[in-house]
Amino acid sequence: MNLRSIKEIKNIRGKRVLVRVDFNIPLEHGKLADDTRIKAAAPTIKWLVEKGAKVILMSHFGQPRKKGLRNKDKGLSMIVERLGKLLKRDVKLIEEWDFATIGKTVKKMKAGQVFMLPNLRLHPGEEKNNEAFAKELANLGQIYVNEAFSVCHREHASIVGVPKFLPRYAGVRLIEEVETLGRVLHEARLPLIVLIGGAKITDKIAMIKTMTDKASAILVGGALANHFFKAQGYQIGASVVDPKGVKIAKTLLKNKKIILPRDVVVGTKDGKVAKVAEVTNESKALCFKPYAILDIGPKTILRFSHFIKTAQTLVWNGPMGLYEVKRFSHGTVALGRLFAARSKGIAFGVAGGGETIDALKKTGMAQYVDFISTGGGAMLEYLGGEELPGIKELSY
Numbered sequence: 001m002n003l004r005s006i007k008e009i010k011n012i013r014g015k016r017v018l019v020r021v022d023f024n025i026p027l028e029h030g031k032l033a034d035d036t037r038i039k040a041a042a043p044t045i046k047w048l049v050e051k052g053a054k055v056i057l058m059s060h061f062g063q064p065r066k067k068g069l070r071n072k073d074k075g076l077s078m079i080v081e082r083l084g085k086l087l088k089r090d091v092k093l094i095e096e097w098d099f100a101t102i103g104k105t106v107k108k109m110k111a112g113q114v115f116m117l118p119n120l121r122l123h124p125g126e127e128k129n130n131e132a133f134a135k136e137l138a139n140l141g142q143i144y145v146n147e148a149f150s151v152c153h154r155e156h157a158s159i160v161g162v163p164k165f166l167p168r169y170a171g172v173r174l175i176e177e178v179e180t181l182g183r184v185l186h187e188a189r190l191p192l193i194v195l196i197g198g199a200k201i202t203d204k205i206a207m208i209k210t211m212t213d214k215a216s217a218i219l220v221g222g223a224l225a226n227h228f229f230k231a232q233g234y235q236i237g238a239s240v241v242d243p244k245g246v247k248i249a250k251t252l253l254k255n256k257k258i259i260l261p262r263d264v265v266v267g268t269k270d271g272k273v274a275k276v277a278e279v280t281n282e283s284k285a286l287c288f289k290p291y292a293i294l295d296i297g298p299k300t301i302l303r304f305s306h307f308i309k310t311a312q313t314l315v316w317n318g319p320m321g322l323y324e325v326k327r328f329s330h331g332t333v334a335l336g337r338l339f340a341a342r343s344k345g346i347a348f349g350v351a352g353g354g355e356t357i358d359a360l361k362k363t364g365m366a367q368y369v370d371f372i373s374t375g376g377g378a379m380l381e382y383l384g385g386e387e388l389p390g391i392k393e394l395s396y
């Protein structure tokens, strides 16, 4: 794979450079939580600014279409403020998808200025990879840079459409991600233990399958585990569940490498109720509405710990529970700490994903992990040996 770094761009001064970043970062009580993804893209943005480029950033924030929110979102306005502080310069957010106005605005940009386009996912063309939309975006710039490793698994207009129309380059961090994860993919020492959880079910459950070849064991927690319970006929009350995920889980039940929770914490999302339920063959009732499975239980923490303690390579994506609520954070925090403790030394530890990074930072031990990838789904797909559409499009 041959990627061209931004450092190879000639005559940058005065050029309009479209930079795809991923500033899709978690919120906590309506405020930005972890800002790793902003910091990860900052060196590329800084470098372009210092060389006198006119930097036009583009990012998505959340999944507004799926969630039915169509209005302007607050997310990116908070982000440009945070980025501005980091870069020590004003970053202007353009708020509406009106290409005539955006076109005029960017033509007036001065060297070293940084603008940000509206949330890409507020435009219907982004997720459909609409060619006309990609062309309109491309028309705004003269050079395309991808500094969004964590979205490279999506065939979206800003990832695979725009680079078809412009000279394309890879951001500094994207190259680091590809190189480091590439080493894990090709040179991982065994046992390779994968810890996987979270809530993006259809993506991740498929990745469990791809990872089973390489991994020695896959420890499944978070909302992802619900699908295996449901597939085994357990009652799971108001737990997060996606019927497509249950179908896939059914096909994976016999796989001995997949290690499921032995007990879970069930309760209400407000944290007022939280109690342990054992996963046994005797009773198929884990919980009933309004209760939901919201964390892994203590026996599961112990069981998963045994596996983590044997690892030479560790990969983690996805919280073990609703870690944002203290009573359901114990599984994630306990395993996150053990994961970090085993890393940088005996095992090579890689963790990634928007909420996973946030959770890892909250353990206070993130500095002990060898590599923190910006990618969640993208990291897993890449480590599963798949070619990411965004990287493929960037290669020469």
Ligand code: ADP
Pocket: 197, 198, 199, 200, 221, 222, 223, 224, 240, 293, 294, 295, 317, 318, 319, 320, 321, 322, 323, 324, 352, 353, 354, 355, 356, 357, 376, 377
């Ligand atoms: P990442 O961003 O690390 O890739 P995801 O986006 O897939 O991870 O999932 C993170 C979210 O999953 C968190 O907000 C967390 O609260 C949620 N989650 C994990 N387990 C559960 C569960 N059992 N029930 C509800 N939400 C859960």
Ligand code: 3PG
Pocket: 022, 024, 062, 063, 150, 151, 154, 200, 353, 354, 375, 376, 377, 378
């Ligand atoms: C992520 O948070 O993993 C990336 O920003 C991709 O987001 P998506 O899963 O909504 O495409």
Ligand code: MG
Pocket: 353, 354, 355, 376
């Ligand atoms: Mg996430």
